[in-house]
Amino acid sequence: MTTTTAELDRIVADAAAAAHVWRTSDAPTRAGWLRAIADALDANRGELVEIADRETRLGATRLTGEVGRTTGQLRLFASVVEEGSYLELTVDDADPAATPPRPELRRLLVGVGPVAVFSASNFPFAFSVCGGDTASALAAGNPVIVKAHSGHPELSRRTAEVAIAALTDAGAPAGSLALVEGREAGNALVQHPVVQAAGFTGSLSGGRALFDLASGRPDPIPFYGELGSVNPVVITPAAVVARGDALADGLVGSFTLGVGQFCTKPGVVFVPDGAGFEDAVATRVAAASGGPLLTDRITDAFPGGIETLLGDPSVQVAAHGAETHDGARPVVLTTDAEAVAARPEVLLEEVFGPVTLLVRYGSDADLHAALAAVPGSLTATLHAEEGDAVDETLELLQARAGRVLFAGWPTGVAVTWSQQHGGPWPATTSLHTSVGASAIRRFLRPVTFQDAPAHLLPAPLRDESLASLPHRRNGTLRVP
CATH class of the missing domain: 3.40.309.10 (Aldehyde Dehydrogenase; Chain A, domain 2)
Structure with a gap:
């Protein structure tokens, strides 16, 4: 099954329409959407594992554990959203006596917009439709369009159905999550002007080709690829x-x-x-x-x-x-x-x-x-x-x-706040991580508001919100 150009345009348009809702959603709402996906995957675990085993031959034991890892990282990112430090909230109060006089500056990170995610073959759950790239991009406040891996197409479709239904039932907007299939659709997706970033796990040759497409756009976008590694x-x-x-x-x-x-x-x-x-x-x-x-x-x-x-x-x-x-x-x-x-x-x-x-x-x-x-x-x-x-x-x-x-062996990646899963080229195309809480940073961009009226500030930058969120004010770190 291959997604047509018309279908891709419709999917991307829906994601564009959902982007504002995701970017401006408050922490409890966004965290609730992530947990809704996790709960739905857990509820359908048996069916999904059966499909995955049929397509990948990885075995029910391994795949059952991988579903647990996948839902665990969705819940981790829900807690990241609620904790709030990922926003990097920073305030410099106005100082007319400074030389030159300093205006009031308030800075935070916001979602970049619709994100393309390319599934991996070797982790049909944890690095696939609802895997770490999708979880971190959603947590950052962005709709996600996933390019299914050809190695497990039926699983990809069913996982997407389960997740989209969960998001709909939880009140998320249409276009929050979508699936496309076929190499041509994947190439078109990373080049589409609405898409603002992409995450990829796979071969060096495939990742490099997509990286070049993303970089060669009239408006180049960041491409976060995990490619090859001899460890x-x-x-x-x-x-x-x-x-x-x-x-x-x-x-x-x-x-x-x-x-x-x-x-x-x-x-x-x-x-x-x-x-x-x-x-x-x-x-x-x-x-x-x-x-x-x-x-x-x-x-x-x-x-x-x-x-x-x-x-x-x-x-x-x-x-x-x-x-x-x-x-x-x-x-x-x-x-x-x-x-x-x-x-x-x-x-x-x-x-x-x-x-x-x-x-x-x-x-x-x-x-x-x-x-x-x-x-x-x-x-x-x-x-x-x-x-x-x-x-x-x-x-x-x-x-x-x-x-x-310094102990043990590298096969096994804990999904935690301090994990780093990325390294110098060709391991990854950037110095970011694709596993752990810091993976959210890939799909955010900084915005500073200068002398903004309080009612026009994003909610997290208002003083009443800062009282309960980690932030830095005039150079001093403040943790509620």
Whole structure:
């Protein structure tokens, strides 16, 4: 099913008409709309999970948990709206004695207008129709038009039906949420003059094409894309000695989780040469199972990605996982830090699926030269012991990722106020996050009112509202 040009124009017109209502809605109303979507998804969880499993083969257990994550983040953003600090309310009182005299200035953030959201294949709920991009854009006060992912079209339609009905019943205006289908419709959506921002999770090639369309408009708009990430991991010799078996267990569990289709999969792991960690991983991966990948396109691309890596003379197969008749078989590859530093464009290319590349290093100098070649990633992980001298290593990892871990593995993203899910290019097209409370900042813009009559100010900037909202006045932070 493909959305026609006429249908897209109608959908965008409805979103434009709803934009003012969303932008000027008060906190209790907007939070109520978000919670209405969450309640409706929870109420229809069984039906939605059944459809999702049929289309994605991710399994009922995983998908049920993902619905919970999706409704949880909708409720998180409802609380963000009610708490109010996301508005960044700021007041400078007039000061005629200043040089030059200072007018009264009042500043806040407001919704940008209708937002386009592009669904992801690997999270059919949490990064799809009612996922984090949609939740944060709605919370910011914007209608949302979602481009459905071709990997789960029936689920996308049914999820949209449930959410739109919930919004209607809760009193939200028509045009608050809509769905379009087809690549042409997606391209047209990001170029439509009514659309003011876009969020995307997917491949580097697809995201870059849309990014260029958004930037090439007569009126360019921000495009917040989450694209590719190898998520480097560094394990020190002391960490291998202290807990090598546990680290090998954790790595195998992490890179095979979800058949290696998490954007936070540890794809490149730097390990000390001669410490025995490669053998520990190889022993454990032999029993690890793979499975079907999400789409035919991903399935077809996986062996090609492995072959590209094996085409480098430094790369060898350390071990394969268990045989599988219906999908991708896990594989561990090895190389060395010198090769990575010399040919990062080959060895540091993300491969979507159950594969990880172990990179041997013999010295800190070798490690740091290779780390300097690692592209931007969503995460970076450092497994070290208390006595390790890791300052330079940590500095390199921090420069390349938005989230730095010191325990555990990166597959697993808590939806919280302090989460950062974004990093330098090509992990994302910006320095913002697509997960956590700060994701709302992508779909807001600042407006300052100078010497405005009180009755013409937006309600949150009036003194009676400021009394109960976090704000800064004359440089002093005030929290009710």
